[in-house]
Amino acid sequence: MSNFKYLAVLVLAISILLVSCGSTETLPTESEEPIHLKVHISNYLSVTPIYIAHEEGYFAEQNLEIEFITLENSEQVVPLLASGQVDVSAAALTTGIINAIVRDQNIRVVAERGSFDPDGCTYSAILIPNDALESGKISDPSDLAGQLVRSTATGPTAFFFDAVLGPYGLSIDDTNLVNIPAPNVGVELSSGSIAAAAMVEPFVSSIVENGEAQIWYRAEEVIPEAVYGVLIYGNSILQNNREAGNRFMVAYLKGVRQYNEGKTEQNLQFFHDFTQLDFDVIESSCLPSINPDGRINFELGLDRFQQWALEKGHIDAALSREEFFDDSFVEYANQALGENAP
Numbered sequence: 346m347s348n349f350k351y352l353a354v355l356v357l358a359i360s361i362l363l364v365s366c367g368s369t370e371t372l373p374t375e376s377e378e379p380i381h382l383k384v385h386i387s388n389y390l391s392v393t394p395i396y397i398a399h400e401e402g403y404f405a406e407q408n409l410e411i412e413f414i415t416l417e418n419s420e421q422v423v424p425l426l427a428s429g430q431v432d433v434s435a436a437a438l439t440t441g442i443i444n445a446i447v448r449d450q451n452i453r454v455v456a457e458r459g460s461f462d463p464d465g466c467t468y469s470a471i472l473i474p475n476d477a478l479e480s481g482k483i484s485d486p487s488d489l490a491g492q493l494v495r496s497t498a499t500g501p502t503a504f505f506f507d508a509v510l511g512p513y514g515l516s517i518d519d520t521n522l523v524n525i526p527a528p529n530v531g532v533e534l535s536s537g538s539i540a541a542a543a544m545v546e547p548f549v550s551s552i553v554e555n556g557e558a559q560i561w562y563r564a565e566e567v568i569p570e571a572v573y574g575v576l577i578y579g580n581s582i583l584q585n586n587r588e589a590g591n592r593f594m595v596a597y598l599k600g601v602r603q604y605n606e607g608k609t610e611q612n613l614q615f616f617h618d619f620t621q622l623d624f625d626v627i628e629s630s631c632l633p634s635i636n637p638d639g640r641i642n643f644e645l646g647l648d649r650f651q652q653w654a655l656e657k658g659h660i661d662a663a664l665s666r667e668e669f670f671d672d673s674f675v676e677y678a679n680q681a682l683g684e685n686a687p
Contacts, residue, residue, distance in 0.1 A: 379410040380589045382582075385422045385434040386413050388620050390546065391459040391574045391633035392435045396619040397612070398600030407592035420445075426452050426579030433593060434577040440499045440659040442577070443651055446669060447661050451580035453671040456594065456639035459574030460646055461565045466631035469502075469545045469564035469573070471509060472552060474534050477559075483540065487513040492540035494520040495530060499659045501573045502543035504650055507657075508567045531557035547622060547630040554629065572646040574633070583671070594639065594678040602637050602682075638684065639675035 386392050398404055404411050416422055419436035423445040426434055435458055436442055446452050461469065477483040486509050496502045496517060506517045520540075525533055527548050533539045535557040544552065552558050564571070576597065582590040606612060608628065616627045641647060643666045651669075654660045 377408050379408050380586070380592070381410045381412065382432040382589060382593060383412045383414050383430065385416060385419075385425070385431050385436070387415060387419075387435070389633075390616060390620055390622075390627075390630070391635065393616055393619050394458075394600035394604040394635065395435055395597060396600075397603050397615050398596045400615060401600070401603065403596035403599045404593070407596045409589065409592055409596065422577075423449075423452070426577060429579060429581040429585075432579055432581045432589070434579070436575055436577050438501065438572055438575050438647070438650065440654045442575070443654065443660045443664065443669075446664060451583055453578055453583060454575045454641070454647070454669055455578045455590070455671050455674045456576040456597065457572055457574070457636045457641045457646065458576050459633045459635055460570055460572045460641075461568055462634035463565050463569035465565055465634045467546075467549060467560060467563050467565060468631045468633050469505065469543070470549050470560045471505065471541055471543050471562040472530075472534055472549070472558040473541050473561045474537055475556065475559050477540070477561075482537075483561075485513065486510050487515060489540055490515055490519045492520055493523050493538070495523055495525050495533075495539055495542035495544075496520075498522055499654070499657070501571070501650070504571070504653050505543055505562075505564050505568055507653065509562050531555055534558040546633070547626050550629045550631065551626065568649070570642050570645040571650060572641055574635075576639070578671070578674070587673075590674050591677045591681075594674040595681050598637070598639055598675070598678045598682055601635050601639065604632075604635060605637050607632070638679050640672065641670055643670060 384395065386395055399411055414431055419434065419439060420441035422431055422434045422436060423442070425431035427449045473483055482488070489510065494506070496506050498517070503517045510516055510519070523539060525539070527544065530542050530544060530548065531552040534542060534552065541561065549560070553560060578590050604612065613624060613627060616622065617624055647669055651660060651663050655663045
């Protein structure tokens with residue numbers, strides 16, 4: 346072979362190698378049969394990236410056929426994930442979810458789906474009546490002892506309250522918990538029927554704008570980077586079809602990155618269609634912070650919450666990072682899409 350031909354072949358080979366090693370997204374061939382996945386969702390703003398990925402055809406690009414499943418609460422999905430009846434869940438991070446992973450290693454958190462950004466807007470806050478501080482009814486968190494408080498007993502809101510009460514030698518157990526539907530909380534606060542309430546958007550903004558209560562503590566400042574929403578894969582993907590998990594993650598992160606463009610005209614329509622919230626409510630609300638690369642700060646995002654839950658007796662055991670979080674799918678997707686690309 347002449348030197349010229351040898352050089353040409355060498356250049357071609359190197360070019361092919363460079364392309365194959367890059368971070369460009371690869372798509373399945375059209376001849377493949379679509380992979381059918383059952384995905385558990387609920388109509389919250391933090392789940393909108395999945396809806397965006399579906400409506401924009403990002404799942405179809407990955408040759409995935411998505412069937413959405415709705416349930417009343419996240420913990421109902423656990424046995425369905427374990428048995429393979431549901432493949433993916435957009436779940437809230439709860440003590441029940443942690444216990445499920447402890448007891449069944451065929452369930453894993455695979456991506457973040459909402460966390461408290463210390464530099465972001467107020468998505469979650471503890472609200473108190475407008476006159477509480479001025480009147481002296483509340484001077485500091487110790488005044489909540491024995492008072493009526495709206496919070497869960499074991500979930501992220503209880504964790505939030507304990508982080509506020511702890512420095513004063515108290516915990517959520519020292520208050521009297523009440524279960525009030527979110528739309529009624531503003532009235533209960535303004536009337537003084539309850540002393541405090543942990544709320545999330547869009548209720549934080551609507552209650553404050555209606556003059557019914559004021560923000561006392563922001564979750565973004567008290568428990569920064571704590572994760573409240575997660576993406577979970579079940580047995581059917583973890584054990585039998587990890588390729589489907591990779592494809593789903595690529596499409597999901599494309600949806601997240603479009604979501605993170607903010608309240609564009611197109612995104613506002615998606616937010617409205619998916620959540621059924623009025624446009625003016627969405628416009629005034631703080632959008633949940635979602636990491637564009639899906640990664641999780643384990644120590645601040647997951648471990649801090651589970652250590653609290655273990656100390657309170659809400660979970661059976663604490664999980665190691667590897668037991669809790671399988672990051673191989675987000676790493677694959679980020680390589681395919683390019684780090685933090687729009």
